[in-house]
Amino acid sequence: MKKFFAFLMVAALVLSMAGCGEDVNAKSAGTMTFAQYDAANLDSEVTIEGYLQAKQKFNAEYGNTSLYIQDGEGAYFVYRIACDQAKYDSWKVGSKVKVTGFKAEWSGEVEIADASSIEVLKGEKIFDAKDVTSLLGSADLVKDQNKKVVFKGMTVEASKNSDGQDVAFLYNWDGSGEEGSDLYFNVSVNGKTYNFCVETDLCGKDTDVYKAVKNLKIGDKVDVEGFLYWYNGANPHVTSVKVK
Numbered sequence: 575m576k577k578f579f580a581f582l583m584v585a586a587l588v589l590s591m592a593g594c595g596e597d598v599n600a601k602s603a604g605t606m607t608f609a610q611y612d613a614a615n616l617d618s619e620v621t622i623e624g625y626l627q628a629k630q631k632f633n634a635e636y637g638n639t640s641l642y643i644q645d646g647e648g649a650y651f652v653y654r655i656a657c658d659q660a661k662y663d664s665w666k667v668g669s670k671v672k673v674t675g676f677k678a679e680w681s682g683e684v685e686i687a688d689a690s691s692i693e694v695l696k697g698e699k700i701f702d703a704k705d706v707t708s709l710l711g712s713a714d715l716v717k718d719q720n721k722k723v724v725f726k727g728m729t730v731e732a733s734k735n736s737d738g739q740d741v742a743f744l745y746n747w748d749g750s751g752e753e754g755s756d757l758y759f760n761v762s763v764n765g766k767t768y769n770f771c772v773e774t775d776l777c778g779k780d781t782d783v784y785k786a787v788k789n790l791k792i793g794d795k796v797d798v799e800g801f802l803y804w805y806n807g808a809n810p811h812v813t814s815v816k817v818k
Contacts, residue, residue, distance in 0.1 A: 598625070598646040598699055605672060608648035614677050620686060621674045622650055625699040627722055628801060628813070630775040632662040640775070642720060642801050643671060644701050649720035651803070653678070655689040670697030683804040684719060703799045711766050715808055723802045723810065727818070728761035730794040742790040747771075754779045757787045761798060770798060773811045786815040794818075 601607060605623045606614070614620050624643040632639050633654075639662055641652040652673055657665075665671070675689035703724035709715040710725065732740035735749045743759040745751030747769075757772040777783045790796070800812035 596697055596699065602672065602695070608645060611650070611677070612648065616677055616679055618677055619674065620677045621672065622686070623670065623672045623695065624650060625697070625701070626665060626667055626669050626671050627701060628667060628776060629662070629665060630773075631778065632657070632659055633775075634659070641665070641671075641673075642722070643673065644721060649718070649722075649802075651683065651685040651720045651801075652689050652692075653685045653687045655692060665692070665694065668698045668700045670695040670699070681805050682716075682807065706802070707763060710763060710768060710808070715802070716804065718802050719804050721802050722799070724797060724799040725761070725763070725810070726797045728763050728796050728798055730790050730792055730796060731760040731762050731767050732792050733758070733760050740792060742792050742794075743787050757784065759787055759790060761796065768808065770800070770810050770812050771803075773803075776801075776811055777813055783812060783814050786817075787812070790815070790817070 599607070601623050605621050611620055611622055622643070624645040626641060627644050628642040630640045637658060638654040638656050640654055643650040643652060652675065672693040672695055673686060673689055674691045675686040678685050678687040701722050703722045704718060705726060706715060706718055706723045707725045707727065730742055733742070733744050735741045735744060743757050745755040745757065747758045754774060756774050758769060760767050760769055762768070772784055772787050795818040797816045797818065798812055799814040800810045803809050803811045
């Protein structure tokens with residue numbers, strides 16, 4: 575009898591553990607799969623579900639923020655969704671959310687604009703960054719647009735400041751900024767150079783990544799993690815830099 579009872583307890587535990595797995599692509603009624611969203615026409619209304627991976631700072635002046643959302647098939651950028659501070663604070667990174675808005679495109683970045691609603695659902699997931707180093711410079715890189723990604727074994731290359739000096743980073747893309755401005759820096763792999771950005775709306779001047787980029791030296795070998803934003807080509811919004 576004791577052996578039978580022990581067997582039942584083990585079986586129940588196994589079933590319980592099996593039920594803990596979450597289908598990260600599961601969608602509720604009326605919600606698009608990523609493939610359906612990807613195929614939808616620009617300016618059409620879309621409803622998506624995924625897991626909130628990052629949110630920009632709350633913009634008190636305009637009462638909005640922008641969100642990075644991902645599921646197991648693709649990723650979404652929700653541009654300037656209206657909110658107040660309390661609502662912003664209630665959107666926890668990792669939470670599953672449902673968003674309705676309109677599919678839009680700006681300089682190659684496909685996004686959800688004019689979002690009319692966001693609902694927090696049951697479920698939680700933080701995705702690991704996908705290694706897309708080998709896709710840099712290829713047409714396939716855009717398929718991972720807005721995902722959390724990592725570029726490994728990059729070399730920090732020189733940028734030119736306003737005085738024509740070689741520096742490891744610039745405040746703003748043209749060096750016109752100052753402390754607290756976005757940071758831009760060049761990195762290379764396999765003989766090709768790419769420009770990355772620490773966007774202060776996402777990672778401000780007090781964050782570890784902002785400080786790390788300011789401490790970079792030309793020639794440093796780095797792994798760079800961030801979200802694959804697009805602006806006339808890949809324009810990763812960096813969230814972590816690790817010097818090797």
